[in-house]
Each structure stands twice: as structure tokens, then as C-alpha cells.
Amino acid sequence: MEKFTILQGLAAPLDRPNVDTDAIIPKQFLKSIKRSGFGPNLFDEWRYMDHGEPGMDPATRVPNPNFVLNQPRYRGAKILLARENFGCGSSREHAPWALMDFGFRAVIAPSYADIFFNNSFKNGLLPVILPAGVVDRLFLEVEATPGYQITVDLVAQKVAAPGGQTFDFTVDAFRRHCLLEGLDEIGLTLKHADVIREYEDRRKATQPWLYV
Amino acid sequence: MQPQTLYDKLWSSHVVREEADGTALIYIDRHLVHEVTSPQAFEGLKLAGRKPWRIDSVVATADHNTPTKDWDQGIRDPISRLQVETLDANIREFGAKAYFPFLDGRQGIVHVIGPEQGATLPGMTVVCGDSHTSTHGAFAALAFGIGTSEVEHVLATQCLNMKKAKSMAVQVDGVLGKGVTAKDIVLAVIGRIGTAGGTGYAIEFGGAAIRGLSMEGRMTLCNMAIEAGARAGMVAVDDKTIEYLRGRTFSPKGDLWDRAVAHWRTLRTDEGAQYDKVVQLRAEDIMPQVTWGTSPEMVDSVLASTPDPQKIDDPVRRQSVERALQYMGLQANMPITSIRIDKVFIGSCTNSRIEDLRAAADVVKGRRVAASVKLAMVVPGSGLVKRQAESEGLDRVFREAGFEWREPGCSMCLAMNDDRLEAGERCASTSNRNFEGRQGAGGRTHLVSPAMAAAAAIAGRFVDVRQL
Ligand code: SF4
Numbered sequence: 001m002e003k004f005t006i007l008q009g010l011a012a013p014l015d016r017p018n019v020d021t022d023a024i025i026p027k028q029f030l031k032s033i034k035r036s037g038f039g040p041n042l043f044d045e046w047r048y049m050d051h052g053e054p055g056m057d058p059a060t061r062v063p064n065p066n067f068v069l070n071q072p073r074y075r076g077a078k079i080l081l082a083r084e085n086f087g088c089g090s091s092r093e094h095a096p097w098a099l100m101d102f103g104f105r106a107v108i109a110p111s112y113a114d115i116f117f118n119n120s121f122k123n124g125l126l127p128v129i130l131p132a133g134v135v136d137r138l139f140l141e142v143e144a145t146p147g148y149q150i151t152v153d154l155v156a157q158k159v160a161a162p163g164g165q166t167f168d169f170t171v172d173a174f175r176r177h178c179l180l181e182g183l184d185e186i187g188l189t190l191k192h193a194d195v196i197r198e199y200e201d202r203r204k205a206t207q208p209w210l211y212v
Numbered sequence: 213m214q215p216q217t218l219y220d221k222l223w224s225s226h227v228v229r230e231e232a233d234g235t236a237l238i239y240i241d242r243h244l245v246h247e248v249t250s251p252q253a254f255e256g257l258k259l260a261g262r263k264p265w266r267i268d269s270v271v272a273t274a275d276h277n278t279p280t281k282d283w284d285q286g287i288r289d290p291i292s293r294l295q296v297e298t299l300d301a302n303i304r305e306f307g308a309k310a311y312f313p314f315l316d317g318r319q320g321i322v323h324v325i326g327p328e329q330g331a332t333l334p335g336m337t338v339v340c341g342d343s344h345t346s347t348h349g350a351f352a353a354l355a356f357g358i359g360t361s362e363v364e365h366v367l368a369t370q371c372l373n374m375k376k377a378k379s380m381a382v383q384v385d386g387v388l389g390k391g392v393t394a395k396d397i398v399l400a401v402i403g404r405i406g407t408a409g410g411t412g413y414a415i416e417f418g419g420a421a422i423r424g425l426s427m428e429g430r431m432t433l434c435n436m437a438i439e440a441g442a443r444a445g446m447v448a449v450d451d452k453t454i455e456y457l458r459g460r461t462f463s464p465k466g467d468l469w470d471r472a473v474a475h476w477r478t479l480r481t482d483e484g485a486q487y488d489k490v491v492q493l494r495a496e497d498i499m500p501q502v503t504w505g506t507s508p509e510m511v512d513s514v515l516a517s518t519p520d521p522q523k524i525d526d527p528v529r530r531q532s533v534e535r536a537l538q539y540m541g542l543q544a545n546m547p548i549t550s551i552r553i554d555k556v557f558i559g560s561c562t563n564s565r566i567e568d569l570r571a572a573a574d575v576v577k578g579r580r581v582a583a584s585v586k587l588a589m590v591v592p593g594s595g596l597v598k599r600q601a602e603s604e605g606l607d608r609v610f611r612e613a614g615f616e617w618r619e620p621g622c623s624m625c626l627a628m629n630d631d632r633l634e635a636g637e638r639c640a641s642t643s644n645r646n647f648e649g650r651q652g653a654g655g656r657t658h659l660v661s662p663a664m665a666a667a668a669a670i671a672g673r674f675v676d677v678r679q680l
Pocket residue numbers: 275276321322323342344560561562621622625626643644
């Protein structure tokens with residue numbers, strides 16, 4: 001996994017609560033057996049006027065001019081500003097894959113659905129939680145200020161707005177460590193292979209029916 | 213010892229080790245695998261040159277992409293077919309405790325076949341790359357959905373890194389009215405606490421009304437815990453749990469059965485144990501529910517009307533209600549019973565078990581699907597459910613009424629196969645999600661119980677099944 005330390009980038013506002021994984025990446029695109037290539041279909045049903053199917057050339061599609069990510073001022077955005085309960089719905093990791101493939105490296109929202117939150121960390125997409133009041137304010141500022149750049153500093157656990165104000169956030173120590181170092185979690189867990197085997201041996205003795 | 217909740221017991225018995233910040237390595241007993249969320253995990257395993265840790269924990273099936281008719285013609289969509297064939301190839305290469313591929317008589321929705329095969333047992337941790345894994349919590353298992361990276365992590369290590377959730381008790385006391393089902397309970401709970409109400413919690417459902425539910429009903433309930441934001445839902449073990457499991461393919465046998473049962477009986481919350489949050493409902497207050505919006509929390513009794521955004525003060529909420537009504541093609545203050553439907557879908561891991569089909573057939577028997585309904589379909593949850601239903605003659609009841617009787621799979625729950633809504637079509641559906649486009653781009657989904665879906669098919673609009 002790529003390391004995540006400090007990210008500075010353009011922010012784009014997605015002003016809807018409860019954005020679900022079906023909206024982030026509609027199911028017809030889940031048929032892929034790859035991890036990449038989902039970016040052109042991120043928010044497909046909102047982003048295009050026509051119906052998207054796998055294999056279509058994005059250049060031939062009809063973009064919805066009213067959808068926020070289609071506005072030129074947000075081109076190249078790396079940080080998605082979102083509302084509460086972002087990523088609710090399914091467990092599909094295609095949602096963080098699509099956000100990252102599009103170019104996002106961080107999301108800022110007051111709250112997330114649990115599985116999406118988890119999946120994001122595993123892929124190096126940082127889901128930052130800030131209080132609803134702060135997020136409100138960022139929404140107002142982003143919309144009022146073209147070229148609005150936010151800094152997300154995972155080392156110091158601070159978000160900095162262009163005006164110089166900073167907002168603290170926290171990330172679990174273990175997750176933060178994995179992101180900062182870009183660690184392979186499976187490799188990390190396998191260092192404890194002996195402990196896992198001991199655990200299994202104990203259970204085979206006490207609950208043998210789980211191993212038949 | 214301090215009294216423990218069921219969740220405490222399930223959690224602590226699976227902790228392999230713990231980090232200083234409380235992140236625990238949790239051991240996984242059962243890994244359910246399907247075609248959509250596994251290909252990238254198997255690929256990752258191969259690329260890293262790793263072997264599965266314990267392949268006999270894996271039970272796999274193809275369900276999301278499989279067609280529900282013309283099985284003799286195979287899977288026509290080449291992209292769907294590739295995904296299903298990729299699963300076939302991965303299982304061939306790595307193995308599994310059991311695999312129920314496309315066309316197998318026991319194939320079906322992963323959350324239906326796990327319990328019916330006895331592959332889900334009390335006290336287990338059960339994971340699957342699918343959010344509705346919470347279903348298996350009905351057996352006092354700690355069951356939750358995971359993403360593809362975690363699927364790979366479990367394949368490689370048999371463990372997951374996670375933090376303990378908070379605990380919530382959803383207590384439903386009293387006796388359910390006639391025509392009111394587990395689906396109505398869980399929709400009413402979601403209506404009460406919201407789709408994020410359970411975020412960060414593991415929910416234990418309890419109370420007389422829950423104990424009164426069959427295992428099928430409890431599965432429906434736990435299935436939708438995720439729709440309340442909780443990764444896991446669960447119900448304590450009782451006689452019904454044990455009777456359900458007796459004699460199933462992978463249930464323990466002989467002496468091991470007795471030992472297992474003795475252990476399972478301890479899988480309940482101790483007297484005096486504390487939950488972080490308690491939500492109480494009275495069964496008598498719960499009416500048949502119908503969702504009117506684009507989130508499962510946008511739900512009300514069939515006797516209610518759609519909300520009026522003018523009367524909502526909070527601007528964010530008002531806007532989301534307006535947007536939902538607009539997407540759904542509904543006006544403010546419309547009686548739910550005035551909403552006409554185009555299609556009916558009885559199926560999904562929420563409501564496609566034998567009891568669901570019996571409840572729907574009871575309503576349908578001797579009646580006809582309304583002429584205005586374009587398609588009414590029943591999709592059994594598994595091959596075994598289908599054959600059971602056929603042996604009871606339920607398929608005939610449905611067919612005679614004008615329903616289509618299909619092959620098992622996820623079908624129009626998420627419309628990855630050919631079963632879908634066209635833009636603007638309105639569906640009475642027994643599934644679990646009414647998000648925009650869930651059942652097809654532009655489609656409009658109303659979530660209901662099987663009996664309510666059947667009643668809507670007959671009337672061509674929503675009706676109170678109790679008055680039919
Ligand atoms: S039936 Fe629907 S919710 Fe259940 S596993 Fe299939 S797609 Fe997911």
C-alpha cells in the first residue's frame with residue numbers, strides 16, 4: 001500500500017447525507033474482476049445523463065452539467081467533502097477503489113458507515129471525521145472560494161483550511177501506523193502466525209465440532 | 213465473574229491477541245465466499261505467493277450474477293459469466309469445505325445456504341464479503357460483512373484486525389399482531405433509530421416478540437441490522453436455534469452434537485449485563501411497514517401518508533425528503549395505500565426462505581395478480597428452498613395467480629443479472645435496500661414483507677394485508 005502522510009489538494013463538495021455505495025459505484029460495474037478502472041464510473045448515475053454500462057467509452061457519454069464533480073473548478077480534486085453516514089450500504093470495496101481511481105485520496109465527513117470506513121483504510125484512502133459544525137463551515141468556504149485547497153496531515157492529525165485555521169482529528173493508532181508506513185496488513189498479521197496456531201489448538205480441544 | 217452480554221462472549225472467545233490501542237486480532241471460523249467480492253482477493257493472494265490458512269473454513273456459492281431463468285442457456289452476459297467462472301477456477305485451485313456452483317441443486321444466496329447447510333453455527337465468527345452477513349447472527353454467531361481486502365486477509369491469516377463495537381439491545385416486548393412479521397419489526401426499528409443509528413454498535417435483538425419468531429424470522433431481522441448501520445445483529449440461542457440445526461449437513465453429529473449443544477446453551481446475555489444503549493419497542497405498536505423513500509429509514513405504517521417537506525424544520529432533512537419524494541415520483545401527504553405498483557419481487561436474503569414463501573402464498577392463494585402489474589416474480593433463496601416449496605405446491609399457487617416462479621439467486625435485489633426495474637417503474641420488494649437505482653437505474657423500490665408484497669400484487673397498489 002502507498003504511504004499516506006500529508007496531503008494537500010483541491011477539495012470538492014458533495015452536499016448530500018447518506019451517500020450509499022450503490023451511488024458511489026453502481027452495481028453493473030461490480031462485475032469486473034480487477035481493482036482498477038472504476039474511476040470513470042464513480043457516481044455514474046449522478047454524473048452522466050445517459051445510462052452507463054461496463055465497457056462504454058466515457059468520452060462518448062453525456063455528462064450531467066449540474067453534478068458537482070463535472071464542474072471545471074473541481075477538476076483534479078483530491079479531497080472529497082461529504083455529509084453524514086457517507087458510504088452506507090454494501091461492503092463492496094469497489095467504492096473506495098472508485099474514489100481513489102478517480103483521484104481522491106481523502107474524504108472529510110462528520111460520519112461514515114462502518115464497513116466503508118474500514119475498507120478505505122485498507123486501500124490508503126483516508127476517511128477524516130470532523131465535527132458537523134466544522135464540515136458545514138468547510139462546505140460554505142469551498143463553495144465560495146474557487147481553488148480551495150485543504151491540507152490533511154495524518155502525522156499531526158490536523159486538517160488545515162487555506163485561511164490558516166486547523167482542525168484536529170484522530171485515527172486509531174494501529175490504522176494510522178499502517179497508513180503512515182504503507183504497511184501490508186497481511187504480512188503484519190502473519191508475524192503472529194504462532195499465536196494464531198496456538199489459539200487454533202486451544203479451540204480444537206475445547207470446541208472440536210468447529211474443525212470437523 | 214462480571215455478567216457479560218452475548219456480544220462480549222462472542223468477542224472475547226475470538227481474541228487471538230490485542231494491540232495497545234485495543235485493536236484485536238479476531239479469529240474467523242466460517243468464511244462465506246461469492247463471486248463478486250472474491251476475485252481480487254484470490255488474485256492478491258496469488259500475487260503475494262500466499263496460501264489460504266484454513267481452506268476448510270470456506271463455503272462458497274455463485275449468487276449475485278446468476279440468471280433466474282433459462283438455466284439451460286447458461287449465463288449469457290459475458291462479464292457476469294467471467295466473474296462466475298473466475299470463482300469456479302479459484303475454488304478449483306484453492307479448494308473449499310463446500311462449493312455450490314451455478315446449476316448445483318443446492319446453490320443459492322450465500323446467506324440462505326449457510327444456515328440451511330448447518331455451515332453457520334452458534335458461537336462462530338462468520339464473515340463474507342457482503343454486508344448482509346449480519347443475517348447469520350440469528351444463530352448467536354458474530355457475523356459481519358467485510359470488504360475484499362479483508363476477504364484476502366481472512367483467506368491468508370484466518371483472522372481480522374478490528375476493534376470491539378459498542379453494544380445495543382433492541383428489545384421488542386409483547387405479541388405481534390396478525391399479519392405483522394419480522395420484516396415489519398426491523399423496518400420499524402430502522403424507522404426509529406435511522407440508518408446510522410446502529411453505526412459502531414453490535415445489536416442484540418431480544419424480548420418476547422423476538423423469542424416468538426422462527427429462525428427464518430430472526431434471520432430477516434438480523435439481515436437488516438446493517439440497514440440500521442450495525443455491522444452485526446444477533447439473537448441468543450434457545451430451543452428453536454437448536455432444533456433448526458439438528459441434522460443439517462454440516463451440523464455436528466453424535467457425541468459432538470451433545471457437547472456443542474451444551475456449549476451453545478451458554479450463548480446468551482447474562483442476567484444483569486449492561487448494554488451501551490437500549491432501544492425498546494412494543495410489538496403491539498408495530499403495523500405492516502412500507503418504505504416511501506430512498507433509504508430504509510424512510511418508512512412508515514401502511515396506514516400512513518407520505519411526509520410533507522413543508523412541515524420539516526431541519527433544512528438538510530427537508531431537502532433529503534424532497535429529493536426522495538421526487539425520485540420516487542410521489543407527492544407529499546399521499547396515503548401509502550394510493551401508491552400503485554408496476555412490479556413485485558419476492559426474494560433476496562432478507563425474505564426468500566420457505567416461511568416467507570408460505571406467507572406470501574397464503575395471501576395469493578385463489579387470487580389473481582392485478583392486470584396493471586407488469587411482472588410479479590418469486591425467486592426462492594436456494595435450490596433447497598425451491599424444492600421444498602414445490603413439494604408443498606407453493607409454486608402452483610404462485611403460478612396460478614400469475615406470478616413467475618424462478619431459479620434461486622440474488623436477482624432483482626440488486627439487479628446484477630437480467631432481472632431489473634426500468635426507469636420509472638415502481639416495485640413492491642421484499643429485499644433490503646431502496647437506494648436510488650438499486651433495482652435498476654431510475655427504478656423505484658418500496659420495501660415490504662412477503663405478505664405485504666403479495667397483497668400489493670393482488671391489489672395493484674399497497675394495501676393493509678390484515679384487511680385482505
Ligand atoms: S440478496 Fe441482495 S442483499 Fe442479499 S446477498 Fe444478494 S444482493 Fe446482497
